[in-house]
Amino acid sequence: MKVTVDEEKCCGAGQCVLLAPDVFDQREDDGIVVLLDAAPSEELHATVREAAAVCPAAAIDVDESA
């Protein structure tokens, strides 16, 4: 799995950080997403998919083939 984030789209809702704090964080100065782990391990895949699905700005992309 390969995860990418779009900082331009991000609206700082923080859903991804609440769900998968090992994969996503928010910048201290404006709350915009920071990707901590672009290739999360297997056990995190479900929550990462969920984070992508519920992101209100559709700023998270998950490539399952990678």
Add this chain to the structure above:
Amino acid sequence: MSQGDVQQTLSYPIPSEAALEPPAEWARLRQKCPVAKVQLPSGDEAKLVTRYDDVKQVLADPRFTRQLTADDAARLTDSESGGVFNSEMSKIIPDHGEGHLRWRRLVGKWFTAKRMAALRPQMAAIAEQLIDEMVERGQPADLKASLGFPLPVYVICDMLGVPADDRDRFSRWSDMLLNLTRYTGEESTAAQVEFFTYMSGHVAAKRAEPGDDLLSELIKQSAVEGEGLSDMELLATGIGLLVAGHETTANMIGKMVSMLLADRTRWEALLADPSLVRTAVEESLRFDANSGFGLPRYLPEEAEVGGTVLPRGTTVICNMAAANRDDGAFENAGEMDLRRSPNPHLAFGSGAHSCLGQSLARTELQVVLEVLLRRLPTLELAVPVDDLQRVEGLIVGGLREVPVRW
């Protein structure tokens, strides 16, 4: 309304017969009339969207603006002040483009998930204290007045650096500012003036003597960057956050607990497995059929939604609660499934303007539920579900009372 009336102008908001249930019209509108003509309390006409995809598109599409103060935009109410969406205050915070982005990012840093998580112990302590007081007063009790209403005010007053003594005045102002029909325009305007005067004094006090709060931090940054927020912007920010952060969460606490107790197997499932709290909160947000007015948008140019071309000058009302019950988007949308995941509901809106305080709201709801499950596992509704009554006239939907025993 009979089957054949769908094309006629509906009065909006659409009343529901049962407090926790959606109006029957929603399903019909989604199916047969996804872009419906409605008449607002002001008498002005607007278009109502109820399908998940349409609501999501309108909320995220920048052509559908928040310029509800435009000359030909529908007025929501007939009061002169026009309520919270078309008030003068709503013009102060930039609503689009670079200005909005700057404001959103300056304020957004206060609402990161981590900051909210750090507030958990404080929130839990407030919840414990309020529950203690409720238990002391004896049963049955009104969970809304005892817990739902005070908790978010205490939390947001702390964030704004507002002294504890003023919390109750804040609740009242917030209630009045959001009201569409329960108070007269005059009363609502008087509340706006009082609130405005108080907040002006509060911003001035924070400029003179900064504290460890959101306003002080924003002021400090203005000084550093030289392009921070003006006094008016600070004022509007403070008022906006209180109005946005109080009544919404206050009512949601009452509705969430009511929905979970309405079918007590839900409450028992949570007692058996408290790890369901997170998904149960999301499902409560999705399942809430009484979320209020919805979000209005104004079209300064022609645009298409749900296969209908809307002319420039159209006001569109997005009903997120109806969208959240769309079977096209959620499997068994009419069932409350405490394990539902993922749950991309639209309770907080969508896109660049989705709720700034959603991490705060989620954290508050999760904490309240955790503490209630732990402290009052025998909690139950003290009246039949059918006796629960909706509050009328609010932009934010809620229940009048949530009578409980334990």
